[in-house]
Amino acid sequence: QVQLVESGGGLVQAGDSLRLSCAASGLTVSSYRMGWFRQAPGKEREFVAGIRWSIGDTYYTDSVKGRFTISRDNAKNTVDLQINSLKPEDTAVYYCAASRSRYSSWNTGYEYWGQGTQVTVSS
Secondary structure (H helix, E strand, C coil), rough: CCEEEECCCEEECCCCCCCEEEEEEEECCCCCCEEEEEEECCCCCCEEEECCCCCCEEEHHHHHHHCCCEEEEEEEEEEEECCCCCCCCHEEEEEEECCCCCCCCCCCCEECCCCCCEEECCC
């Protein structure tokens, strides 16, 4: 049974940093395309960052480039999202997701999802 469990969210001030972590069980993160998504209140869920397969190449949506860094710890089977210079508009529930599809774009085709972790940024 696949489980993705996010942690690391919280209430922070603008300009702070956070490190979100996604612990996976039932799958090996280096064999999947792993993504981080977020959903702000009243908005659709959006893709923010991904890392895939054993090669570990990464991709970011334009709005987070330079502030977000996705990484993977194969020994721990985790995928982290480092968020720097947090802004109030980063407030959202952040989700980890996994995909086996080699034919989908970075932001689609994810079969497994975590329950999310709340990030709230005060100004």
